[in-house]
Amino acid sequence: MRILAIASIGGHWIQLLRLMPLFKDHEVTFISTKPNLKDMVKGHRFITIPDANRGKKINLCKCILSVTWHIVAVKPRVIISTGAAPGLIGILIGKLTGAKTIWIDSIANAEKLSMSGNIAVKIADRVYTQWEHLANSKVIFSGNIL
Amino acid sequence: MIFVTTGTQEPFDRLIETIDDIAGQYPGLTFVVQAFSSLYKAKNFDVLEFISAADFSSYMDKADLIISHAGMGTIISALVENKPIIVMPRLLRYNEHRNEHQLATARKFDALGYLHVAYDEHELMAKFITMWPDQLKPLHKIGNSASDTLLDSLRTFIE
Numbered sequence: 001m002r003i004l005a006i007a008s009i010g011g012h013w014i015q016l017l018r019l020m021p022l023f024k025d026h027e028v029t030f031i032s033t034k035p036n037l038k039d040m041v042k043g044h045r046f047i048t049i050p051d052a053n054r055g056k057k058i059n060l061c062k063c064i065l066s067v068t069w070h071i072v073a074v075k076p077r078v079i080i081s082t083g084a085a086p087g088l089i090g091i092l093i094g095k096l097t098g099a100k101t102i103w104i105d106s107i108a109n110a111e112k113l114s115m116s117g118n119i120a121v122k123i124a125d126r127v128y129t130q131w132e133h134l135a136n137s138k139v140i141f142s143g144n145i146l
Numbered sequence: 147m148i149f150v151t152t153g154t155q156e157p158f159d160r161l162i163e164t165i166d167d168i169a170g171q172y173p174g175l176t177f178v179v180q181a182f183s184s185l186y187k188a189k190n191f192d193v194l195e196f197i198s199a200a201d202f203s204s205y206m207d208k209a210d211l212i213i214s215h216a217g218m219g220t221i222i223s224a225l226v227e228n229k230p231i232i233v234m235p236r237l238l239r240y241n242e243h244r245n246e247h248q249l250a251t252a253r254k255f256d257a258l259g260y261l262h263v264a265y266d267e268h269e270l271m272a273k274f275i276t277m278w279p280d281q282l283k284p285l286h287k288i289g290n291s292a293s294d295t296l297l298d299s300l301r302t303f304i305e
Binding site for chain 2: 001003009010011012013014015018019020021022026036037039040078080100102104106107108109110111114125126128130131140142143144145146
């Protein structure tokens with residue numbers, strides 16, 4: 001199965017890497033926002049994209065174009081993200097291209113779903129929270145990345 | 147060695163200033179400090195703006211204690227490496243983050259008993275002085291990957 005796994009640098013990326021047992025039998029392409037993260041996913045394809053800093057529209061545009069380009073090129077069957085904005089863009093473009101889309105809201109969102117997570121609920125095929133008390137009919141709890 | 151890390155996104159001067167005060171009181175201790183460029187200039191150590199993933203792992207490995215913002219990257223790394231960690235959450239009212247999720251994270255992990263939490267700079271100073279080094283032990287260790295229930299749920303959905 002061709003999978004695209006996408007997350008911004010920092011906590012989002014570290015959480016994505018904790019899903020590695022899921023990826024080991026699949027053809028996975030990783031996307032993140034800093035080139036030196038490549039070393040953490042040796043043996044897999046890795047692509048760097050510009051980050052979409054909130055407030056800077058030009059960065060958001062660059063990020064959307066870049067994510068779209070790579071999704072069209074990679075043609076993944078599944079897109080999975082642990083956040084943040086670039087991941088949400090990946091989910092949106094993935095949905096438009098017919099991929100199965102999965103959003104895992106960061107474990108840091110312990111009191112409410114993130115802003116991106118709330119948008120993902122409307123788009124993604126599956127949305128997971130990592131806190132049981134935040135689960136509802138549209139948001140699944142099935143353990144966490146710890 | 148004490149490894150202080152505050153992420154790569156925004157400054158966290160309230161933490162760095164407190165660490166500088168602590169470092170001034172403990173001249174024999176080595177501090178490796180990473181922080182996004184800030185207005186505050188530390189007197190007792192150099193601040194590294196960005197460190198590579200390899201250097202991050204190496205400092206994490208060598209550290210006797212981690213002090214950090216309540217960012218999940220650092221928290222997860224410390225729990226995997228079984229290192230003692232004190233987190234101090236970035237707060238919205240000081241514009242240290244866009245929302246209050248670090249406070250929520252700190253409270254939840256504090257309630258789980260997984261890490262040491264200082265809710266402000268005074269508590270950080272007090273905790274360090276009273277607890278260093280003997281009472282600052284790792285409180286919880288985690289494995290290398292997500293819970294089986296999450297992985298199984300994802301596997302079933304993908305295939």
